[in-house]
Every structure is written in structure tokens, then in C-alpha cells.
Amino acid sequence: MVEIIVPILTPFNEKGEIDGEKVKTHVENLLKKGVDIIFVNGTTGVGPALSKDEKRKMLDYVLDVTNKVIFQVGSLNMKEVLELVNYANDRDIIAVASYPPYYFSIPKDFIVKYFKEICSVSKHPVYLYNYPGATGKDIDVNLAKEIGCIKGVKDTNPDFAHTIRYKELGIKTYNGLENLAIASLSILDGTVVGAGNYMPELFSQLREYIKAGDMRKALDLQLKIDEIDGTTIPYGKISSMYYLVKELQGYDVGVPRPPMYPLEENKVKELVEKVRKIWNK
Ligand SMILES: O=C(O)C(=O)C[C@H](O)[C@H](O)CO
Numbered sequence: 001m002v003e004i005i006v007p008i009l010t011p012f013n014e015k016g017e018i019d020g021e022k023v024k025t026h027v028e029n030l031l032k033k034g035v036d037i038i039f040v041n042g043t044t045g046v047g048p049a050l051s052k053d054e055k056r057k058m059l060d061y062v063l064d065v066t067n068k069v070i071f072q073v074g075s076l077n078m079k080e081v082l083e084l085v086n087y088a089n090d091r092d093i094i095a096v097a098s099y100p101p102y103y104f105s106i107p108k109d110f111i112v113k114y115f116k117e118i119c120s121v122s123k124h125p126v127y128l129y130n131y132p133g134a135t136g137k138d139i140d141v142n143l144a145k146e147i148g149c150i151k152g153v154k155d156t157n158p159d160f161a162h163t164i165r166y167k168e169l170g171i172k173t174y175n176g177l178e179n180l181a182i183a184s185l186s187i188l189d190g191t192v193v194g195a196g197n198y199m200p201e202l203f204s205q206l207r208e209y210i211k212a213g214d215m216r217k218a219l220d221l222q223l224k225i226d227e228i229d230g231t232t233i234p235y236g237k238i239s240s241m242y243y244l245v246k247e248l249q250g251y252d253v254g255v256p257r258p259p260m261y262p263l264e265e266n267k268v269k270e271l272v273e274k275v276r277k278i279w280n281k
Pocket residue numbers: 007039041042043044045154156176177178192193194195
């Protein structure tokens with residue numbers, strides 16, 4: 001079956017520490033609502049802003065509930081990357097994943113070396129997290145072929161034709177954009193959606209409509225998802241999710257951690273009212 005993957009948000013308390021119980025409650029609910037795999041330390045989980053220790057903690061909190069986990073290990077510190085890969089080697093997960101070294105301008109053969117080094121240490125399959133918009137690097141199908149050991153890819157990319165081409169490698173292929181969920185669930189191995197943190201049931205329902213061949217209903221639901229997802233942008237997508245989980249899923253997932261700042265009360269009220277209006281349509 002095509003998979004719904006949620007890059008889980010990271011629940012912080014007021015002191016900026018990860019709240020493990022809130023992680024577990026959130027994972028339990030997501031699985032109940034039809035989510036298949038939890039992507040740990042992704043963009044929505046503010047992976048690049050987590051310490052090595054926090055990345056490990058997030059993995060263990062999620063593993064307390066499920067082993068349907070893809071563990072993102074990317075970092076600009078190679079020693080840390082390999083320590084995280086080794087940490088995962090002793091645990092039962094689906095795969096490790098990594099975005100490429102970002103910020104710095106580096107030649108392609110450095111990117112090949114980076115992933116080959118991860119593959120040489122990992123006992124689990126290694127997935128590519130390709131997010132050109134955030135990392136400034138595009139590891140397309142040709143470069144993935146050159147790396148040679150990539151067993152799956154999450155391509156957060158508005159260019160769906162770019163994503164489809166990874167299927168030439170016969171690997172698990174997902175697109176990471178909410179507004180392409182209908183295409184990802186119809187053609188790829190599944191979808192990776194940050195908005196699945198606060199509206200997992202809409203993505204499960206979308207998959208059901210597609211499975212039933214009811215594409216009119218699927219399209220209408222995709223447009224509703226787009227409208228809700230788009231509403232969060234001016235407030236900060238990631239920060240918004242903490243309040244929308246509470247509003248739409250009914251439990252507390254803590255607060256965002258700066259520089260993903262918490263929202264002012266009036267902004268939360270405004271956001272929730274706007275989303276509720278679309279949700280109740
Ligand atoms: O948060 C992540 O790691 C994702 O892959 C999700 C996408 O990048 C995010 O939903 C894009 O809006």
C-alpha cells in the first residue's frame with residue numbers, strides 16, 4: 001500500500017527541552033489516524049536545529065511507540081553524522097536518511113563521498129532527503145545513481161517530474177510537498193507531509209478516495225488541504241503546527257523553540273479561526 005509518512009514535529013517545553021511523553025502521545029495518535037511511518041529530525045522536526053543528543057532522544061522516544069521510523073542523521077559535522085548512524089545501527093528502524101551538506105558551496109564529488117561514507121557505516125538502508133529549496137543542493141537521479149547506495153528518496157520538490165525520475169533506480173520514492181500528495185499517493189510509494197502532524201486524517205481520507213478511484217473527491221480534498229496548509233504560511237508553518245495539533249487533534253505538543261518562535265495569543269486565535277472555517281466546510 002502507498003505510505004503516508006509524517007516528519008514529526010519536535011515537542012519542546014517552555015525551557016526548550018524535548019518533552020518525551022508528548023512525543024509518544026503524538027506518535028500514538030498519528031498511527032491511529034492512518035500514518036504509516038514517522039520521519040524523525042526532518043525539516044518540520046527542526047532537525048538542523050537539534051543537537052546530536054536531542055536527535056538521539058527523539059529517535060528513542062519514537063521507538064518507544066513504533067519501529068516504523070526513518071531517522072534523519074544529516075549534519076555539517078561528519079563525526080556527528082557517523083555517530084548517529086552507529087546509534088541507529090543498534091536499533092530496529094526502516095532506514096536512515098540525510099539531507100546533503102548545506103550552506104557551503106562544495107563540488108559534487110564531496111556529496112558523493114558524504115553519502116558513500118554514510119552507506120559504509122550504516123547497517124540500515126540509506127535514504128536521500130533531497131530538498132534543494134532549503135539546502136541549495138539538488139541531488140537528482142543522475143547524482144543519486146553516481147552515489148550508488150541510495151535505497152530511497154524523499155524529494156521535497158515542486159518539480160514532480162524530477163521526483164518521478166528516481167523510480168528509474170527502482171528505489172522507494174516519496175515527494176515531500178503537501179500540495180503534491182494526490183500525485184504522490186497515486187504514482188509514487190507515498191507522500192511525506194509536515195501538515196500530517198495536525199491533519200493526518202485528511203491524508204488518510206485522500207488515500208482512500210484515490211484507492212476507490214474517486215478522483216473528483218480526491219481533488220476537492222487536495223484543494224482543501226492546500227487551503228489549510230497555505231493559511232499557515234504567514235504565521236510560520238512549523239510554529240503554526242503546534243497550535244493546530246492542539247486544536248484539531250485535541251492534545252498538547254508543547255511549544256516551538258526559537259528561532260521558530262511561539263505565536264502571540266491573538267495570532268493563534270486568528271490562525272485557528274481561519275483553519276476551522278476551512279476545516280468545517
Ligand atoms: O519536514 C520534513 O522533513 C518534510 O519532508 C516535509 C516537507 O519538507 C514540508 O512538509 C514542506 O512543506
